[in-house]
Amino acid sequence: MAEREIPYKIYLEESELPTSWYNMRADMKNKPAPLLNPGTLQPMQASELEAVFCEELVKQELDNDHAEIAIPQEILDFYKMYRPSPLVRAYFLEKQLDTPAKIYYKFEGNNTSGSHKLNSAIAQAYYAKKQGLKGVTTETGAGQWGTALSMACSFFGLDCKVYMVKVSYEQKPFRREVMRTYGASVTPSPSETTQIGKKILAEHPGTTGSLGCAISEAVEVAVGTEGYRYVLGSVLNQVLLHQSVIGLETKAALDKYGIKPDMIIGCAGGGSNLGGLIAPFMGEKLRGEADYRIIAVEPASCPSFTRGRYAYDFCDTGMVCPLAKMYTLGCDFIPAPNHAGGLRYHGMSSTLSQLYADGFMEATSVKQTDVFEAAEQFARVEGILPAPESSHAIRVAIDEALKCKETGEAKTIVFGLTGTGYFDMVAYEKFHDGKMSDYIPTDEELEQSWAKLPKV
């Protein structure tokens, strides 16, 4: 097909949308390591997990066998409100970079949560409703996940209690107001509303919080409240499963125009976007049907893949959650207040960790100011003001496109533009004013954090 026939934006028809999620684990030879009970250090059974999570989601969490899991009709209908998301050909960025590379991005920001998080939020809310629950609890970092879950809960008439990392709560008052519009309650974490929150505040007075702390608080409330369960926006297998809709749409759109990408780039915090974006491509790679470079991009301030240890660790700071085997900076690690709020998690999805350990993907880390330079450059030519998280992928996509300029190779680059930065203007302001920090943890800090890794 002639180059010029590829539109700026590829939108699938409703009839072309995926009707099943894709579960990478079914095609992995080395399955991700199981979650362990923090008391017994034995693999968590479904019955144990069901105290914390919805039953159907526990099934999905533990399912290493089924490659395709049908998406319920109610979720398909909700998806149609804001999906398909466009696969955009970055013609203007290519022109500005003067590169022979062809750049595409899958843009997940065209919904009120401002990111891909809604894909899993609506699924988790649906299963909670189906189970007859009253409500759910969760944590949120930058606020996208909390907003997404608020929207999903409002849609199904569920109560929604959100613990929001304190630094984000303070930097993003408007995020709180959006959640309130959807009827959620929002508490800055750590808080005095939980035992674990009180303990963390006593040990670290003045802490700005972390996802790890907020998870502990949300879990404590879910387990202690009748008719409630806890839901999580990243890291877990079930979340990557739901997010596979991103990759499935991306692949369908590329296939429609006969395009085969050379590399797929995504930002990585807990792994929800990256795991979803790469899913069907990784599937082909796992089955030996095709090869792609797959690149995870993380902030240098929170470098779990590139500098973390592959070990069992707690998923939360309070050490009440199961242990997961993952690349980790230590569950006590609290990153310097950088602005890629959603990428501040100390660990990384077990599934992605296994794939990385097995050499199926690469990882790289980038500095904050370099990320915001790329963000601003992108905003000015492609129109969309990107989320700081997404801009990590933009940075590396631009760098790869510039390498193509040097070598003259017309590679096809696909990256995930996970969301918009409309609620991140405090960070942009710091960048404009030259007040952004590029702090990177020292080896000593990481060693100190790893000293507390559980002995498994």
Added chain:
Amino acid sequence: MAEREIPYKIYLEESELPTSWYNMRADMKNKPAPLLNPGTLQPMQASELEAVFCEELVKQELDNDHAEIAIPQEILDFYKMYRPSPLVRAYFLEKQLDTPAKIYYKFEGNNTSGSHKLNSAIAQAYYAKKQGLKGVTTETGAGQWGTALSMACSFFGLDCKVYMVKVSYEQKPFRREVMRTYGASVTPSPSETTQIGKKILAEHPGTTGSLGCAISEAVEVAVGTEGYRYVLGSVLNQVLLHQSVIGLETKAALDKYGIKPDMIIGCAGGGSNLGGLIAPFMGEKLRGEADYRIIAVEPASCPSFTRGRYAYDFCDTGMVCPLAKMYTLGCDFIPAPNHAGGLRYHGMSSTLSQLYADGFMEATSVKQTDVFEAAEQFARVEGILPAPESSHAIRVAIDEALKCKETGEAKTIVFGLTGTGYFDMVAYEKFHDGKMSDYIPTDEELEQSWAKLPKV
């Protein structure tokens, strides 16, 4: 075509996008009254207007003859970055209202300006660049127009000076930061940087500003600076022309599925969205080819159509701009600080004013709290958190759908969802906290304001 075959979102293909704007004036029997020179009270000539506006835009402003004006290729390319906007079938809202009505909305918020304003901004920046200008000046109320123009100027490498109504500047610091990301300078209005600003500040110390003040300042700077012209985001004929892309896409999408609307509803401040949305439908009505109810919705706090006088008035508070014949509350009228920031203009597009005077459209006004109730209801079922401006149209669309429920009529309602409310969370917060004012100007206030109408 069977009802169920109409997708949630109708996206046109690139090949189906309009390549010309539609100029309603060509089909109007009674043309809009000409702009008058504020000194001589004679119709403004092109040569006079060119001191303020770009040459090509002056041509468009004065063109009452050509129904179709080709969209330049550079603008078509830019449009492809964020257009087509979706025409959404509000299945979930219909279900919640339990109405037989079929509700569609044209959603213009999927771009970083957050509204339809980008449609005209990119056109005006293009013509400024083509004329070899260094930059442009403008005013902005709620901030959408300033953001849109910043994006457009950044794209063409033009300087952009924005005068932002002070109340919005203070309520929306993040809007300023978005504009800064695109390289614009933003000054709160009234300011000490202009003669007229100093005069207004002296006469009304502590004023929160108005679009009328900000226009005066921006015009003063444009006229007094070499290589600059002034651009305006609403009211003018040229702006309605550019915005016709909204209505043309809407009509093409409806025609594709054989849908004929019974009524078209749009919010109205200066008229840019409404004039664009209704353009091709009004064209059919003017030519006697079809009939539609066309409804303008304005805030009760700034009711130019429903309580204004149809008279010649100044377009700005400083009385430096040409006179336009329009429905007006008086150029000195400063609405109570309500939150429909973009609908605070004292007058109304001359074209729409003539159409309203000739009975081709209806108008209604709604109270702020009723508007925010509709906004929240809409957000919760349709997912999109709407701009306060847009929510005026939502309010009336819901009311009309509820009337259908009473009568059992399955009418087809189309409304314009002009943008998102992500930068309006201060207003939502006031609404949630019960601190929103429903102030409506008294007859005495309006009489006082009209006393200053120019004698033409």
